[in-house]
Amino acid sequence: MGIGLALISVLGLILFAYLGTAVIGLNALFAVVFPYAAFIIFVLGFIYRMVQWGKSPVPYRIPTTAGQHYSSLWFKQNKIDNPSTAWGVALRMFFEVFTFRSLFRNTKAEILQGRLYVGSSKWLWLGAIAFHYSFLVIFLRHMRFFTPETPWVISIVESLDSFLQVHILGSPILYITNLSILAALLYLLGRRILDPKIKYISLPSDYFPLFLILGIITTGVLMRYFFKVDVTAIKELTLGLVYFKPVVPKGIGSLFYIHLFLVSILFAYFPFSKLMHMGGVFLSPTRNLANNNRMERHVNPWEYPVKHRHYEEYEDEFREKMKKAGIPVEKE
Amino acid sequence: MGLPRPEELISDVNLKKMPSKPWMDTLPVEFKPGFYCYGAKAKNLAYVDMPNARDFHVTDPDWKLPEDWKKIVLEGIKQRIERFRTFHVFMDICVRCGACADKCHFFIGTGDPKNMPVLRAELLRSVYRKYFTSSGKIFGRNGGARELDLDVLKELWYYFYQCTECRRCSLFCPYGIDTAEITIMARELLNLLGLNTDWISGPVANCYRTGNHLGIEPHTMKSTLEFMCNDIEDITGIRIEPPINKKGAEILFITPSGDLFADPGIYNCMGYMMLFHELGLDYTWSTFACEGGNFGFFTSLEMAKRLHSKIYEEAKRLGVKWIIGGECGHMWRVWHQYHDTWFGPIDFLEEPVSPITGTKFEHAKSTKIVHISEFTADLIRHGVLKFDKSRNDNLIVTFHDSCNVSRGMGMFEEPRYIIKNVCNHFYDMPDETIREQTFCCGSGSGLNAGEIMEQRMRGGFPRANAVRYVHEKFGVNLLANICAIDRAALPPLMNYWVPGVRVSGVTELVANAMIMKGEKEREMNLRMEPLPGKGGE
Numbered sequence: 001m002g003i004g005l006a007l008i009s010v011l012g013l014i015l016f017a018y019l020g021t022a023v024i025g026l027n028a029l030f031a032v033v034f035p036y037a038a039f040i041i042f043v044l045g046f047i048y049r050m051v052q053w054g055k056s057p058v059p060y061r062i063p064t065t066a067g068q069h070y071s072s073l074w075f076k077q078n079k080i081d082n083p084s085t086a087w088g089v090a091l092r093m094f095f096e097v098f099t100f101r102s103l104f105r106n107t108k109a110e111i112l113q114g115r116l117y118v119g120s121s122k123w124l125w126l127g128a129i130a131f132h133y134s135f136l137v138i139f140l141r142h143m144r145f146f147t148p149e150t151p152w153v154i155s156i157v158e159s160l161d162s163f164l165q166v167h168i169l170g171s172p173i174l175y176i177t178n179l180s181i182l183a184a185l186l187y188l189l190g191r192r193i194l195d196p197k198i199k200y201i202s203l204p205s206d207y208f209p210l211f212l213i214l215g216i217i218t219t220g221v222l223m224r225y226f227f228k229v230d231v232t233a234i235k236e237l238t239l240g241l242v243y244f245k246p247v248v249p250k251g252i253g254s255l256f257y258i259h260l261f262l263v264s265i266l267f268a269y270f271p272f273s274k275l276m277h278m279g280g281v282f283l284s285p286t287r288n289l290a291n292n293n294r295m296e297r298h299v300n301p302w303e304y305p306v307k308h309r310h311y312e313e314y315e316d317e318f319r320e321k322m323k324k325a326g327i328p329v330e331k332e
Numbered sequence: 333m334g335l336p337r338p339e340e341l342i343s344d345v346n347l348k349k350m351p352s353k354p355w356m357d358t359l360p361v362e363f364k365p366g367f368y369c370y371g372a373k374a375k376n377l378a379y380v381d382m383p384n385a386r387d388f389h390v391t392d393p394d395w396k397l398p399e400d401w402k403k404i405v406l407e408g409i410k411q412r413i414e415r416f417r418t419f420h421v422f423m424d425i426c427v428r429c430g431a432c433a434d435k436c437h438f439f440i441g442t443g444d445p446k447n448m449p450v451l452r453a454e455l456l457r458s459v460y461r462k463y464f465t466s467s468g469k470i471f472g473r474n475g476g477a478r479e480l481d482l483d484v485l486k487e488l489w490y491y492f493y494q495c496t497e498c499r500r501c502s503l504f505c506p507y508g509i510d511t512a513e514i515t516i517m518a519r520e521l522l523n524l525l526g527l528n529t530d531w532i533s534g535p536v537a538n539c540y541r542t543g544n545h546l547g548i549e550p551h552t553m554k555s556t557l558e559f560m561c562n563d564i565e566d567i568t569g570i571r572i573e574p575p576i577n578k579k580g581a582e583i584l585f586i587t588p589s590g591d592l593f594a595d596p597g598i599y600n601c602m603g604y605m606m607l608f609h610e611l612g613l614d615y616t617w618s619t620f621a622c623e624g625g626n627f628g629f630f631t632s633l634e635m636a637k638r639l640h641s642k643i644y645e646e647a648k649r650l651g652v653k654w655i656i657g658g659e660c661g662h663m664w665r666v667w668h669q670y671h672d673t674w675f676g677p678i679d680f681l682e683e684p685v686s687p688i689t690g691t692k693f694e695h696a697k698s699t700k701i702v703h704i705s706e707f708t709a710d711l712i713r714h715g716v717l718k719f720d721k722s723r724n725d726n727l728i729v730t731f732h733d734s735c736n737v738s739r740g741m742g743m744f745e746e747p748r749y750i751i752k753n754v755c756n757h758f759y760d761m762p763d764e765t766i767r768e769q770t771f772c773c774g775s776g777s778g779l780n781a782g783e784i785m786e787q788r789m790r791g792g793f794p795r796a797n798a799v800r801y802v803h804e805k806f807g808v809n810l811l812a813n814i815c816a817i818d819r820a821a822l823p824p825l826m827n828y829w830v831p832g833v834r835v836s837g838v839t840e841l842v843a844n845a846m847i848m849k850g851e852k853e854r855e856m857n858l859r860m861e862p863l864p865g866k867g868g869e
Contacts, residue, residue, distance in 0.1 A: 002474060005474060049424075052420075053417060053420055053421050053424070054417075055414075056413065056414055056415065056416060056417040056419075056420040056421075057415065057416075057417060058416075058417045058418070059415060059416060059673070060633075060669060060670055060673055061669060061673070062418070062510070062513070062669050062740070064499055064502045064503055064508055064510060064739050064740075065738070065739055065740060065741055065742035065768065066503055066739070066742075066768040067742060067744075067767075067768060068742055068743075068744050068745055069695075069741055069742030069743055070695055071693075071695040071706060071743075071746075072691065072692060072693050072694045072695050072696075073691075073706060073709060073710060073713070073746065074713065075745040075746065075749070076745075078742070081768070082742040084695075096506075096508075100506055102431075102503065102504055102505060102506050102508065103429075103431055103504070103506045105503065105504055105769075106431050106504055107434075107435070107504075107764055107769075108434065109347065109434040109435070109440050109794075110347070111342065111345060111347060111440070114339050114342065114343065115797060116440060116793065116794050116797040116798075118762070118764040118765065118794075119764070120764075124429065124430075124431060128429070128506070191430075195430070196348055196349060196350045197347070197348075197350060197430055197433045197434070197445070197448065198428070198429075198430040198433070199350070200350040200351075200354075200355065200445050200451075201355075201428045201430060201433070201445075201448065201450050201451055201454065202428060203428065203474075203475075203476040204471075204474050204475075204476075205467070205475065205476060206427070206428050272466060272467050273467070274424075274425065274426065274427045274428075276424060276425060277425040277426075277427050277506075277507055280421050280424060280425035280507060281425070281506070281507045281508075283417060283421050284418075284421060284422075284425075284507050284508040284509070285417055285418050285421075285508075286418070286502055286508035286509075286510045286513075287507075287508040291741070291742060292695075293668050293669050293672060293699070294668060294672070294695055294696040294697070294698055294699040294701065295694070295695055295696070295697055295698050296698055297672045297673065297676040297677055297698050298672065298673050299673065300673050302415055303673065303674065306634055306637050306638045306641065307381070307638060308540075308637075308638040308639070308641035308642065309540055309541070309641075309642065310645065311620050311642070311645060311646060311649055314542075314543065314620050315620075317541070318542075318549055318550050318551075318619075321549060321550060321551045322550045322551065322619070324551060325550065325551035325554045325555070326554075327550055327551065327554055327576055327577055327619060328576075328577050328578070328579070
């Protein structure tokens with residue numbers, strides 16, 4: 001539900017940015033005010049959400065154990081999927097965050113002629129990993145706009161991303177991530193539309209970020225490969241933002257402002273949305289705790305005493321029966 | 333059972349077809365017979381001081397709720413958000429990627445989209461968003477939010493008593509969102525209004541009074557154990573006197589009460605006593621701490637703590653050094669993941685050391701609780717026990733990993749090691765259906781009631797399907813397990829889906845093969861059936 005609403009919202013944002021710059025000419029608003037505001041909302045919002053989550057204590061240690069546990073016996077422990085030490089947890093979280101290990105485990109269930117078949121299914125993992133890493137690389141590449149001299153790390157990322165050395169119709173060198181992120185986004189969007197289960201559970205807030213990022217990527221691709229934009233002017237603008245000396249250079253077209261506005265929206269939207277899974281994954285108690293429950297006590301800060309039945313009451317109720325049956329009692 | 337034939341039962345399931353109406357528009361929920369448990373009785377709720385104690389009839393339009401029920405639920409949500417980071421984070425970070433969707437045995441067996449873990453959670457998340465998030469308040473339905481009303485409450489009740497808290501979904505979730513945790517919270521909220529089931533609240537009240545779910549009183553427990561010892565004597569020629577409430581014993585042994593009562597758990601119970609007798613173990617039963625299981629866990633965490641408080645209190649009273657726990661699933665989740673936080677520091681017991689082998693169970697040094705499979709595996713490794721494996725030669729065995737021991741603890745090798753040492757024929761089910769990926773029996777977390785047999789047979793279908801595979805391929809005829817609910821739930825499941833496969837605990841297999849000092853030549857197994865080669869198959 002809500003795919004139309006999400007699409008219209010993103011198209012509306014694009015139109016808004018176009019009208020705002022090309023027609024009304026409020027370039028400063030889109031070049032300076034919105035980016036600053038978005039950045040502030042992002043940083044404060046992100047911190048706020050993490051603090052809010054962090055304020056909720058972890059009363060019990062309940063990791064989801066996904067392999068053989070540690071014990072004093074001779075069986076080989078699965079130290080990554082069922083860690084018993086802080087180092088093990090660090091490894092588990094590393095693989096979770098950087099390789100999407102749980103998603104890699106994914107299977108697909110099908111019922112054929114009354115029988116259930118469960119098989120490996122890596123497509124979602126592939127789509128997710130392609131999207132996230134492409135996004136990361138693109139994000140890093142953009143750091144060249146926010147530093148006067150492009151740091152060597154960023155240059156390496158750029159050269160790796162363009163190692164195919166392909167030019168399309170004489171355009172600038174092709175970045176692999178431009179293709180992979182588009183493919184991944186279309187896959188992630190496609191399965192939301194084509195897989196009936198995923199379609200059924202999807203909310204407008206699931207489609208919206210997909211369309212929003214598609215809009216960002218599309219405008220970026222258009223600027224790089226198809227419509228030449230004044231990169232020098234743009235860098236003047238972005239560096240101005242960094243040095244808190246904002247300038248609004250002339251000759252930057254609406255396409256760029258649409259791109260920048262969508263990015264601003266993404267930043268501002270981030271803390272209030274499911275995109276916060278980026279921070280939340282680190283706080284998930286089923287993943288970030290060691291399974292050492294019988295070795296080390298975990299303390300619940302709000303644990304309180306409970307009313308329960310004591311042996312004395314029990315014996316008072318059953319004493320005669322116990323005595324008759326020859327079961328030892330405290331009070332004869 | 334009044335169920336359709338197995339080949340027809342799931343013919344209506346189509347995992348690829350979803351209803352035409354959006355899920356928020358399918359209210360009110362239809363209470364289908366066979367899919368919901370009977371409501372709690374007033375006396376059982378009142379006995380343990382649960383709120384709003386009255387006879388609760390699920391299909392009555394009027395649920396006799398307190399007037400301010402909505403306020404109670406919303407304040408309950410707020411309190412739990414502030415108290416549980418799990419709940420707080422899990423309410424916020426789901427991206428609805430759908431990785432969990434086809435992992436739930438109830439979804440696979442029913443095709444009901446609200447049995448997809450993601451949607452089960454969304455039922456509650458939608459309410460959370462409406463009252464606790466800015467996006468839900470501003471965007472309402474478009475923000476995935478909805479008002480809490482009576483129909484929504486009834487839907488929550490229906491679907492959160494259709495989850496067995498098996499955590500299979502949490503294994504596959506990229507953020508570790510654990511539906512069991514969400515179900516625990518949802519059931520706590522429902523219990524604030526007295527919305528429990530008969531099959532959970534009855535055992536809870538029993539357990540509070542007598543120490544066990546079945547309401548077995550001390551003298552009956554003693555005579556039950558003695559009856560078993562009579563059978564043991566008939567089978568082995570050895571007379572065992574089970575120690576009960578014995579002060580100063582080294583070890584307190586506690587098992588789920590299902591082992592004291594129902595077939596095939598009783599054979600496992602005979603097995604425990606035979607094993608301990610053979611070892612000359614200085615142990616004791618307790619008639620008060622006579623339940624390892626904990627139906628309080630299916631009510632609220634507070635109730636779980638109230639029911640298990642007796643365990644350490646009794647260990648202290650009897651002056652034992654440490655505790656061995658029998659074969660049970662959710663019992664071990666509670667013992668392993670909650671006990672030390674609730675009852676620790678447990679400084680009045682000693683770090684467990686096997687008096688037979690000298691092995692220090694350092695991994696249990698804080699809780700002082702050792703699993704019977706850990707204890708037995710260690711014995712076998714040290715060559716303490718002698719076996720005649722041929723006594724189990726009529727059995728072609730596979731092993732069902734119980735959900736809680738698997739995903740709440742991670743004990744996979746111990747029971748397999750034991751089985752392979754006492755049986756000649758063992759075959760595992762396919763990888764996607766065992767160990768951490770194991771499929772639930774379909775009846776856990778208080779859903780083993782007779783009135784929801786259809787839901788149970790559907791939910792148990794993925795498990796049964798894998799058993800059927802090894803049954804057809806290797807001739808498997810015995811489904812071993814280390815869980816009392818399994819021993820109660822799997823026999824009807826097998827009768828329905830895979831006739832010819834029987835169910836047993838692991839210790840039963842151990843005791844059947846174990847050669848005891850001074851025993852007569854055995855003719856019968858623990859079920860008093862002829863042994864193979866002795867008139868058996």
